[in-house]
Amino acid sequence: MTSHIVGYPRIGPKRELKFALESFWEGKSSAEELKQVAADLRFSIWKQMAEVGIKYIPSNTFSYYDHVLDTTAMLGAVPPRYGWNGGEIGFDVYFSMARGNASVPAMEMTKWFDTNYHYIVPELGPDVKFSYASHKAVEEYKEAKALGLDTVPVLIGPLSYLLLSKPAKGVDKSFSLLSLVEKIVPIYKEVVAELKAAGATWIQFDEPSLVLDLEALQLQTFTNAYSELESSFSGVNILIETYFADVPIQTYKALTSLKNVAGFGFDLVRGTRTLNFLKSGFPSDKYLFAGVVDGRNIWANDLAASLCILQVLEGIVGKDKVVVSTSCPLLHTAVDLVNETKLDKEIKSWLAFAAQKVVEVNALARALVGQKDQAFFASNATSHASRRSSPRVRNENVQRAVVALKDSDHRRATSVSARLAAQQKKLNLPILPTTTIGSFPQTIGLRKVRREYKAKKITEYDYVNAMKEEISKVVKLQEELGIDVLVHGEPERNDMVEYFGEQLSGFAFTVNGWVQSYGSRCVKPPIIYGDVSRPRAMTVFWSSTAQSMTRRPMKGMLTGPVTILNWSFVRNDQNRHETCYQIALAIRDEVEDLERAGINIIQIDEAALREGLPLRKSEQPFYLEWAVQSFRITNCGVKNTTQIHTHMCYSNFNDIINAIINMDADVITIENSRSDEKLLSVFHEGVKYEAGIGPGVYDIHSPRIPSTEELADRINKMLAVLDNRVLWINPDCGLKTRKYSEVEPALRNMVAAAKLIRTQLASSN
Numbered sequence: 118m119t120s121h122i123v124g125y126p127r128i129g130p131k132r133e134l135k136f137a138l139e140s141f142w143e144g145k146s147s148a149e150e151l152k153q154v155a156a157d158l159r160f161s162i163w164k165q166m167a168e169v170g171i172k173y174i175p176s177n178t179f180s181y182y183d184h185v186l187d188t189t190a191m192l193g194a195v196p197p198r199y200g201w202n203g204g205e206i207g208f209d210v211y212f213s214m215a216r217g218n219a220s221v222p223a224m225e226m227t228k229w230f231d232t233n234y235h236y237i238v239p240e241l242g243p244d245v246k247f248s249y250a251s252h253k254a255v256e257e258y259k260e261a262k263a264l265g266l267d268t269v270p271v272l273i274g275p276l277s278y279l280l281l282s283k284p285a286k287g288v289d290k291s292f293s294l295l296s297l298v299e300k301i302v303p304i305y306k307e308v309v310a311e312l313k314a315a316g317a318t319w320i321q322f323d324e325p326s327l328v329l330d331l332e333a334l335q336l337q338t339f340t341n342a343y344s345e346l347e348s349s350f351s352g353v354n355i356l357i358e359t360y361f362a363d364v365p366i367q368t369y370k371a372l373t374s375l376k377n378v379a380g381f382g383f384d385l386v387r388g389t390r391t392l393n394f395l396k397s398g399f400p401s402d403k404y405l406f407a408g409v410v411d412g413r414n415i416w417a418n419d420l421a422a423s424l425c426i427l428q429v430l431e432g433i434v435g436k437d438k439v440v441v442s443t444s445c446p447l448l449h450t451a452v453d454l455v456n457e458t459k460l461d462k463e464i465k466s467w468l469a470f471a472a473q474k475v476v477e478v479n480a481l482a483r484a485l486v487g488q489k490d491q492a493f494f495a496s497n498a499t500s501h502a503s504r505r506s507s508p509r510v511r512n513e514n515v516q517r518a519v520v521a522l523k524d525s526d527h528r529r530a531t532s533v534s535a536r537l538a539a540q541q542k543k544l545n546l547p548i549l550p551t552t553t554i555g556s557f558p559q560t561i562g563l564r565k566v567r568r569e570y571k572a573k574k575i576t577e578y579d580y581v582n583a584m585k586e587e588i589s590k591v592v593k594l595q596e597e598l599g600i601d602v603l604v605h606g607e608p609e610r611n612d613m614v615e616y617f618g619e620q621l622s623g624f625a626f627t628v629n630g631w632v633q634s635y636g637s638r639c640v641k642p643p644i645i646y647g648d649v650s651r652p653r654a655m656t657v658f659w660s661s662t663a664q665s666m667t668r669r670p671m672k673g674m675l676t677g678p679v680t681i682l683n684w685s686f687v688r689n690d691q692n693r694h695e696t697c698y699q700i701a702l703a704i705r706d707e708v709e710d711l712e713r714a715g716i717n718i719i720q721i722d723e724a725a726l727r728e729g730l731p732l733r734k735s736e737q738p739f740y741l742e743w744a745v746q747s748f749r750i751t752n753c754g755v756k757n758t759t760q761i762h763t764h765m766c767y768s769n770f771n772d773i774i775n776a777i778i779n780m781d782a783d784v785i786t787i788e789n790s791r792s793d794e795k796l797l798s799v800f801h802e803g804v805k806y807e808a809g810i811g812p813g814v815y816d817i818h819s820p821r822i823p824s825t826e827e828l829a830d831r832i833n834k835m836l837a838v839l840d841n842r843v844l845w846i847n848p849d850c851g852l853k854t855r856k857y858s859e860v861e862p863a864l865r866n867m868v869a870a871a872k873l874i875r876t877q878l879a880s881s882n
Contacts, residue, residue, distance in 0.1 A: 119439070120482035121173035121406055123323075123358055123382065124271060124446025125162050126471050127180060128633045130453045133158060138181065138637040141208075142216075148208055155179060159257065163266045165472065170479045173319060173356075176261050176268035177254040178446060181208075182215045182636045185229075185236040185281055188273045189214070192304050193250030196224065196240050196285060206250050215636060217819035225283065226635060226818065228728050230325060230361050232413070232449055233642075233684055235635035239281065241297055242288035249304050255311045262316060270312050274324040274357065275301055275346075276339040281326070295338045302342055306349040319354045319379070325445075327372060328362035328388070330734050336371055343375050350377040356406060358382035360445035361413075362732045363390045373400055380404030385426065386411045386444040392426070395433055405434045408444035410477050415450055415630075415644065415686045417469040418477045420484075420497045427485050441482040447471040451630035451642075463507065464625045464646055466500045504690070512622070512648035519698045527746060527753040528781055533808045536783055537843075539757040543717065544670055548841050548878065549832070549871045550601040552811070554764050554786055555613075555674045555720065556851035557591045557606035558860055567611060584609050585662060592666045594861070599868045602670045602718060605663035607853070613676045613722065614684040618643030620655045621703055624685075638854065644686045645696060651703035654710050661714045673716040677763065678704055678747045683725035694743035701750040708752050712759050720762035721751055723780070724850075727765065727773055741776040748780050760784060766813075766850045771799045774806075784809030788849045810839060813849030814867060820855070822863045828870035841878055846871040 128134045137154035140146040159179050166174045180187050190211060195201040198221045201210045215237055217223035225238040254270050261268040273281075278301070279294050312320055327339070343357075355378045364372065364383065369391075372381060383391045385408050399405060407430055409423040430439050453472040457465060469477060480493050504510065529536070570580040591606035610616040618624040625644040634640050656673060664671040678700035687693060704721065711719050726744055731737050752761045763780065766788040777785065789812035814831045815823045835844055846867060852860050 119173070119404075119441065120171045120478045121269075121382075121440050121442040122166060122171055122175055122447065122475060122478065123321075123360065123408070123412060123443045124175050124178040124448055125166070125475075126448055126450065126452050126633065127158065127162075127178065128452070128631060128639055129158050130456055131629055132631050132639055134181075135631075135637040135639050142212070142637075151181075151208075155181065156260065159260065160264060163261050163264065163268065166475055167266055169475050170483075171475060172482075173440065173442075174261075174266060174268045175271045175321065175446075176257045177270045177272065178448075179257065181211065183236045184273060185239065185278070186211070186215055186224075187251065187253060188278050189237070189239045190251035191249070191253065191272075191308065192278075192301055193248035194239055194241060194245050195250075203248070204250070205252065217816070217821045219821060222816060222821060223819045231728060231730060231732055232361075233632075233634055233640065233725065233728060234448060235638075236281065238283050239278065240285035241279075241282045241294055242285040243292060243296075245285070245297070245300075247297075247300050247304055249307045252311070254308055255315055258312060258317055259315050267316075267318065269319040269321050269356070270317055271321045271323060271358075272305070272308065274322040274326075275305060275342045276335070277324050277326040279338070280329075280335065293334075295334060298338055298342050299345075302345045305346060309346070309349045309353065313353050317353060319356060321356045321358055321382075323358050323360075323446075325358075325360050327357075327359045327364050327368050328384070328732055330365060331368055336368060339368075340371050340375070343378070347375075347377045354379035356380040356382060356404075358406065360384040360408060361387055363388040364394070365733075366394060369394045373398075373403070378403070380406055380440065382406035382408060382442060384408045384444040387413075388444075392429070395430065399434050401435065403434075404438050404440055405430060406440045406442045408442045409481065410441075410443045410474050412443040412445035412447050412474070413449045414689060415468050415470055416689055417467055417497060417500055418474070418481075419501055420477065420481060420494050423481055424484050424489075427481060431485070439485065441478050441485065443474060443478060447474060449632060450474065451627060451632055453629075456629040457627050459628055461625060463503060463509075464644070467504045467646070468644070470630070507647075510647040510688075510690070512650060515648040515650050515699055515702075518702055519695060522698055522702075522750065525753075527749040529749075529753055529755070529757075531757055533781060533783060536757045536760075537809065540717075540760045540783065543758045544760070546601055546670075547875065549844055549846050549875055551846045551868050551871050552600060552602040552672070552786075553595075553604055553847060553864070554849075554851045555604050555607055555672070555722070556610070556853035557594075557604070557608075558855055558857050559608075559611075559853045560857075563587055563608055564611075567609070584659070588659070588663050589666055592663060592671075595864075596667060596669065598861070598864050599872070600669075600864065602672060603663070603667055604672050604674060605659055607674060607851075609659060612640060613724075613851075614681050615641055615643055617655060617676050617681060617704075618645075618685065620653070621649050621651055621700070623647040623649040623699070640684065642685050643681075645682075645688050647688070649696065649699040649703055651706045655707055657707070657710050657714050660711060660716050664716060670718050671716065672762065673708075673711040673719040675704055675707060675711075675719065675721045675751075677721045677723040677726075678751060679729060679744045680723050680725040683729040694747075697743060697747045698750065701747040704751040705754070709754060712755050717758065718760045718762060719752070719755070720764060721748065721782075722764045723748055724764055724766045726776075730773065741773065745776050745779050748782075762786065762809075764850075774799050774804055778804075778806060778808075782808060784811065784845060786811035786845065786847050787813065789813045806839075807843070809843045809845055811845030811847040812839075814846060814870070815848055815863060817848045817850045817852055817855055820859055822859060823866060825866040825869045825873065828867055829873050832870055832874050836874070 587608040
């Protein structure tokens with residue numbers, strides 16, 4: 118009986134890691150105390166898997182911030198600005214790379230493949246002096262072994278690491294990062310040698326990049342890297358793990374042709390075509406790690422269906438060569454359903470979080486060798502039957518409304534240039550108008566009020582008054598700073614998706630269903646279990662209240678349908694685009710209500726539009742078609758004088774710029790500063806963008822406060838490729854994770870920089 122878990126959530130069932138990190142960063146606890154929390158979490162994870170009966174338990178999947186950053190530390194690829202002079206990399210350098218410090222900015226952060234997890238992008242070039250600078254993988258293996266647990270150390274493979282990297286600042290863009298493979302492979306050899314010496318019998322190399330449409334050079338680099346590593350693999354079993362999609366056929370052939378590799382892992386949930394490749398041929402002496410339990414969603418596995426697939430696989434590769442596994446690391450799921458004491462019992466019976474998925478993997482492995490738990494399988498079948506027949510899942514009115522959408526492209530009637538002229542006549546904004554993205558700092562007092570209201574410890578009257586007081590404070594601050602277009606600060610919202618999901622039908626919510634987004638940042642994705650509709654207005658009261666406090670334009674703040682979809686656990690019993698259209702119709706109702714209430718600027722955030730882009734190019738056009746149409750559905754009926762904004766962050770947008778233009782928003786604000794103005798390169802290349810655009814001028818995920826001069830320099834870089842009549846000045850993202858002591862001076866400098874450039878532009882005319 119063989120079972121395997123690709124990786125496990127590291128934040129803890131109640132966000133223990135988050136609180137330990139924040140306490141350490143704030144100087145309230147020591148490094149030793151942080152390390153002890155981490156050690157306790159690792160032990161509980163390993164112990165749980167061992168008690169369930171998992172044979173191949175992963176180690177080195179824990180991280181204090183991000184596993185790609187851990188690999189950067191392992192390879193000693195620290196950018197010079199962090200002042201590292203060799204030796205084992207400690208917390209000071211590690212967290213400076215992740216978060217920046219008072220004197221230098223953080224490294225770029227972007228999305229991990231098509232997930233909501235963020236990773237720190239390695240900065241590489243020909244002058245990087247790689248060295249074995251973090252022994253974390255070996256230390257964690259030894260830690261588990263001392264506890265009596267033999268684990269499988271997990272490393273990000275050399276190809277994926279290089280493909281996830283970018284050229285460091287000043288490195289010629291033509292430089293091939295893949296040429297560095299010969300410099301990093303020797304370090305991987307050192308790590309493998311140390312792990313073997315410590316007693317490791319299996320080592321897992323994660324190569325998720327193998328599911329991409331690789332060019333010939335990239336695939337050859339992969340083959341060369343593992344051929345070079347081959348000699349070091351003697352005496353240890355090597356598993357190469359892939360996930361998130363099908364492996365292309367040429368890659369499959371190259372992968373399964375490798376020598377001295379004991380097993381290959383495939384995602385058989387999102388990789389629906391991989392089964393056909395396996396049927397066409399699989400090496401007889403290799404293990405197949407079959408990812409049949411979904412590592413990215415929270416629905417209970419259909420055990421009977423999965424067992425059928427596993428039995429087919431046994432017929433292909435042999436009875437003793439199939440290892441039951443998760444489709445990918447469980448990092449992307451909530452931790453443990455046991456902690457959900459308030460979740461509706463029927464819906465709860467349909468779910469499986471990470472802890473339950475471990476049990477599912479083991480149950481399938483036992484069933485495969487004739488030790489089937491009949492009661493467990495019967496209970497699972499009952500849950501699936503309950504979900505299929507439940508009346509709460511389907512709403513015929515919603516279904517009919519979606520069908521009716523198919524006769525229109527839902528584009529606004531006039532061009533964006535005509536709309537902008539009408540809007541400027543009404544709004545009378547200066548050139549380079551300043552704004553923020555939406556949220557303001559979420560103080561301890563504010564969070565306490567929300568908690569007490571949810572717990573019914575204070576009345577609705579007291580809650581509303583507290584929120585009004587907070588909104589008034591935020592409005593007055595923005596007016597004092599001189600910001601042109603205001604926001605109400607979103608004090609009533611803990612999370613931009615959760616807030617809307619709580620007010621839409623078809624959504625369920627957890628108490629402790631936390632998932633790590635990056636570092637200490639955790640999100641609690643809603644669960645979309647049924648058809649979606651809007652029973653009543655969601656934001657009109659708060660936006661109208663805020664607008665009544667000022668004469669300046671106040672933005673109505675909404676989350677877009679694609680982002681709500683991509684940041685939720687989505688039902689898997691209908692196509693994703695059908696669910697997205699349902700959400701779009703609900704948001705359209707809210708947009709039209711805001712307009713009727715006198716809100717002249719409405720921001721519909723689509724922060725996650727790029728995130729949902731399929732990894733395979735052949736699947737991308739259809740996704741972009743329905744994603745863009747979903748956004749247009751939300752606002753196609755508003756007046757020309759109503760200005761529609763959208764916001765996107767922390768992804769590579771250059772390859773979908775035409776889709777962004779096709780969204781037909783009046784103004785887009787977009788992350789830019791942390792990626793070294795990478796976004797601006799698309800405009801250098803001649804892309805014409807006629808709508809308003811606000812590339813972020815500073816990184817809100819770092820505590821660092823940029824100077825007026827630095828911000829003015831960024832604005833001038835933007836003006837080199839963008840007309841001053843369309844350029845907006847704003848931060849990269851919302852401000853909820855920052856403190857007022859950081860926000861106020863940063864915004865003050867931002868406004869000062871905008872005014873400085875306005876004066877310079879006026880004097881040059």
